[in-house]
Amino acid sequence: MSSLIFVQLLLLGLSVIDTTTDTWRHCTDLLPLDLLSFVLERDTSRLLPGVQMRQSGGVRGVHFSSPHTSMSFSSSQLLVNCDLFPKEFSIVVTLKATQIVPKRNEYIFSLMEAKKEEKRAVEEKEEEDDKGNIFERSKERGVSGEREKKQGKNNEGRMILGLRLSRKRLHFVFKGHGGVIENWVFRGTLADNQWHTLVLAVGGQHVRLTVDCSSPQEITPSRHFPSDLYIQGSRFHIGSRGKWKGLFSGLMRQLVLVPGSDASHQICPSSNPQLAALSVPPFLLDLPVIGRETNSHLTSYGLEERVSVGLEQPCSELLRGQLWFNPLRKGLYLCDGRGWTTVLEDHKRLDYVLEHQVLTTSSETHDVEVFQVSGMGLMAAMAHRSTASGSGVYQWTHTGFELYQNISTQGALALRHFNMGKNVFLVVSNSPTNNGFKSEGDFSVIYKWSKRRKQFVKFQILQTHCARDWEAFTIKRQTYLAVANHRIGNNNHTIDSVIYKWNRLTKSFEVHQKLLTSGAYDWEFFTVGPYHFLVVANAFDGVTTSVDSVIYIWLNGSFQVFQTIKTFCATDWEMFQIGSRVFLAVANGHRLYGNGPSRYAINSTIYELDMNGQLFVRFQDILTYSAVDWEFFSLGEEYFLVVANSFNGESYSLNSILYRWQGYEGFVPVHWLPTIGCSDWEFFSSKGESYLIYSSAKASLSKVFKLKIY
Ligand SMILES: *[C@@H]1O[C@H](CO)[C@@H](O)[C@H](O)[C@H]1NC(C)=O
Ligand SMILES: *[C@@H]1O[C@H](CO)[C@@H](O)[C@H](O)[C@H]1NC(C)=O
Ligand SMILES: *[C@@H]1O[C@H](CO)[C@@H](O)[C@H](O)[C@H]1NC(C)=O
Numbered sequence: 001m002s003s004l005i006f007v008q009l010l011l012l013g014l015s016v017i018d019t020t021t022d023t024w025r026h027c028t029d030l031l032p033l034d035l036l037s038f039v040l041e042r043d044t045s046r047l048l049p050g051v052q053m054r055q056s057g058g059v060r061g062v063h064f065s066s067p068h069t070s071m072s073f074s075s076s077q078l079l080v081n082c083d084l085f086p087k088e089f090s091i092v093v094t095l096k097a098t099q100i101v102p103k104r105n106e107y108i109f110s111l112m113e114a115k116k117e118e119k120r121a122v123e124e125k126e127e128e129d130d131k132g133n134i135f136e137r138s139k140e141r142g143v144s145g146e147r148e149k150k151q152g153k154n155n156e157g158r159m160i161l162g163l164r165l166s167r168k169r170l171h172f173v174f175k176g177h178g179g180v181i182e183n184w185v186f187r188g189t190l191a192d193n194q195w196h197t198l199v200l201a202v203g204g205q206h207v208r209l210t211v212d213c214s215s216p217q218e219i220t221p222s223r224h225f226p227s228d229l230y231i232q233g234s235r236f237h238i239g240s241r242g243k244w245k246g247l248f249s250g251l252m253r254q255l256v257l258v259p260g261s262d263a264s265h266q267i268c269p270s271s272n273p274q275l276a277a278l279s280v281p282p283f284l285l286d287l288p289v290i291g292r293e294t295n296s297h298l299t300s301y302g303l304e305e306r307v308s309v310g311l312e313q314p315c316s317e318l319l320r321g322q323l324w325f326n327p328l329r330k331g332l333y334l335c336d337g338r339g340w341t342t343v344l345e346d347h348k349r350l351d352y353v354l355e356h357q358v359l360t361t362s363s364e365t366h367d368v369e370v371f372q373v374s375g376m377g378l379m380a381a382m383a384h385r386s387t388a389s390g391s392g393v394y395q396w397t398h399t400g401f402e403l404y405q406n407i408s409t410q411g412a413l414a415l416r417h418f419n420m421g422k423n424v425f426l427v428v429s430n431s432p433t434n435n436g437f438k439s440e441g442d443f444s445v446i447y448k449w450s451k452r453r454k455q456f457v458k459f460q461i462l463q464t465h466c467a468r469d470w471e472a473f474t475i476k477r478q479t480y481l482a483v484a485n486h487r488i489g490n491n492n493h494t495i496d497s498v499i500y501k502w503n504r505l506t507k508s509f510e511v512h513q514k515l516l517t518s519g520a521y522d523w524e525f526f527t528v529g530p531y532h533f534l535v536v537a538n539a540f541d542g543v544t545t546s547v548d549s550v551i552y553i554w555l556n557g558s559f560q561v562f563q564t565i566k567t568f569c570a571t572d573w574e575m576f577q578i579g580s581r582v583f584l585a586v587a588n589g590h591r592l593y594g595n596g597p598s599r600y601a602i603n604s605t606i607y608e609l610d611m612n613g614q615l616f617v618r619f620q621d622i623l624t625y626s627a628v629d630w631e632f633f634s635l636g637e638e639y640f641l642v643v644a645n646s647f648n649g650e651s652y653s654l655n656s657i658l659y660r661w662q663g664y665e666g667f668v669p670v671h672w673l674p675t676i677g678c679s680d681w682e683f684f685s686s687k688g689e690s691y692l693i694y695s696s697a698k699a700s701l702s703k704v705f706k707l708k709i710y
């Protein structure tokens with residue numbers, strides 16, 4: 001099309017606007033228009049393409065995965081019986097935007113003219129002004145100049161108005177007088193990965209932006225917002241301007257157009273100004289989760305009556321209109337009187353677990369540790385059983401782990417890496433061979449990574465007793481090592497386990513404290529607020545596996561008993577946090593019943609720290625099969641536990657199970673991973689991908705799984 005025709009069509013368009021203004025109607029319905037709910041609730045019978053529900057900081061929002069047509073609608077559906085956009089209005093938005101790359105613009109919403117070949121002459125220039133005052137009006141651009149710029153583009157409609165976000169600006173863009181695109185700019189970084197509620201109020205003489213109910217930025221533009229902004233045939237696009245370019249990448253929780261008034265007076269002041277709400281789609285309202293701190297701002301919505309939570313809910317005529325949130329599917333469903341219809345299902349979840357590498361090892365493995373060594377990348381150390389080949393240090397390559405260094409061990413049981421300053425250390429325990437009365441080889445070796453030789457070299461030898469675990473930690477910038485001494489000789493299990501402390505002068509670890517343990521199998525150190533804890537897994541006292549495991553607390557320079565918990569051949573403690581909640585999971589190995597066979601299918605238990613009672617209390621029991629390890633990890637905003645099931649009384653070939661945190665219901669099994677004599681699970685990530693590795697105490701192999709997120 002030639003530029004001549006362009007100009008003619010444009011003039012035609014302008015003249016139409018000029019001559020017919022007086023016969024067109026302004027919108028007179030002054031009710032707030034919840035644009036976000038309108039798109040999300042328009043069709044409750046199916047899953048809406050183009051959006052996903054996500055939660056961040058305990059607050060839900062929608063994420064736009066594409067500029068799908070389901071996120072757009074004709075303006076006449078909401079602005080009924082009128083042709084002109086309200087001349088005074090406000091827009092309320094609650095969003096959370098991540099860092100927007102420089103020069104990128106993302107649209108919170110836009111109102112676009114109908115797509116017509118002829119109407120493509122003017123489009124606002126997509127550029128970021130990085131200088132200027134709080135308010136700048138963009139250069140008025142010549143129609144002809146723009147025309148040239150846009151000539152190559154296809155038949156997209158042009159913008160009537162839109163709200164767009166750049167790295168350090170909020171832009172309100174609209175078609176001003178004479179069809180010139182105007183751009184009012186508010187400075188300030190909103191893309192800071194925090195929730196914010198903005199109220200943009202456009203009035204006769206002024207424009208005001210209120211962020212999080214703080215004092216507004218007010219500007220007085222030289223030209224007012226037009227009173228004759230023609231909208232017939234236009235479409236709203238939520239989270240975009242109808243194209244991939246400019247798609248909003250953050251989360252949106254609220255988007256309301258309030259004709260005729262400044263909505264900041266309706267929502268401010270607020271007890272939670274960053275989430276001040278005028279109208280939020282119902283399924284984005286946080287759901288009541290038992291035991292969780294309730295956010296005061298949520299209580300006013302009568303949420304409890306509207307949404308029920310659980311795995312199975314009835315739907316009948318009486319419950320028509322009831323919403324049901326299914327935490328397993330992360331879906332929200334609406335009861336239509338006969339059955340549930342889908343409102344929204346969240347699809348961002350762990351999709352499947354892919355076998356990535358089967359690593360043949362020199363012998364069976366009791367323990368794996370994955371860590372970073374600068375200059376080497378990701379490495380794994382594995383405690384192998386065989387004395388002939390010893391243990392191995394592996395390096396992560398594009399295909400998986402490859403043997404990098406042999407380490408001389410005999411019946412290695414446990415290993416742990418730790419850092420002091422820029423140095424990396426590795427401590428490995430050996431199992432004793434009984435030679436009459438004296439047991440030999442009952443010691444652990446600390447290795448230090450030599451940057452020069454690019455190898456682990458022997459650093460210090462410590463006397464240990466069938467050490468089953470090493471734990472490294474720091475308190476007040478001092479480094480400590482705790483060893484779990486399992487037994488002396490064949491049957492003496494009630495012995496001291498030892499806490500060592502690094503001595504800067506002698507450059508070695510020295511005994512700091514001894515704690516009496518019963519067949520100790522694991523130490524776990526963790527910190528909650530200002531308090532340091534160390535918990536031991538006591539497995540066996542020589543008579544029974546039903547013994548107390550002990551949580552110690554650091555007081556005045558040493559560990560003192562904080563709480564005891566009855567365990568059954570405890571082999572591992574795993575501490576993890578979900579939000580502000582603190583959990584401690586024990587892996588129980590087996591229960592002895594008199595002279596009968598041991599029971600391997602027993603519960604392992606997750607405890608939660610009760611901050612008021614200052615005690616760990618039972619949170620969830622999970623049936624396990626001679627569990628020897630729990631591994632906690634998070635992917636995005638989901639939390640997982642994987643258990644190492646090692647033996648069911650008959651076979652070592654059985655499934656380890658991956659559980660996902662479902663809030664209200666605790667952990668729910670989601671994946672079954674076949675393992676042989678599983679001895680340890682470790683989670684790690686590399687180059688944005690997430691992996692799990694398991695080691696086998698019964699076969700000469702380890703397996704790496706890749707976690708695919710959908
Ligand atoms: C480790 O030892 C095995 C023999 O047990 C040998 O075949 C292999 O080459 C050694 N690897 C390295 C990296 O030293
Ligand atoms: C177990 O070993 C400890 C430390 O060597 C010793 O003090 C204790 O007497 C032993 N107990 C038994 C029952 O042999
Ligand atoms: C801390 O330990 C020191 C020395 O062992 C002792 O004098 C002091 O009374 C202890 N303080 C408390 C609060 O127990």
Ligand SMILES: *[C@@H]1O[C@H](CO)[C@@H](O)[C@H](O)[C@H]1NC(C)=O
Binds near residue numbers: 603622
């Ligand atoms: C495991 O715990 C659950 C719930 O506490 C209980 O119902 C079940 O009987 C326990 N199973 C075993 C084998 O102890």
Ligand SMILES: [Ca+2]
Binds near residue numbers: 471524
């Ligand atoms: Ca440990």
Ligand SMILES: [Ca+2]
Binds near residue numbers: 573629631
């Ligand atoms: Ca563990």
Ligand SMILES: [Ca+2]
Binds near residue numbers: 629630682
């Ligand atoms: Ca582990």
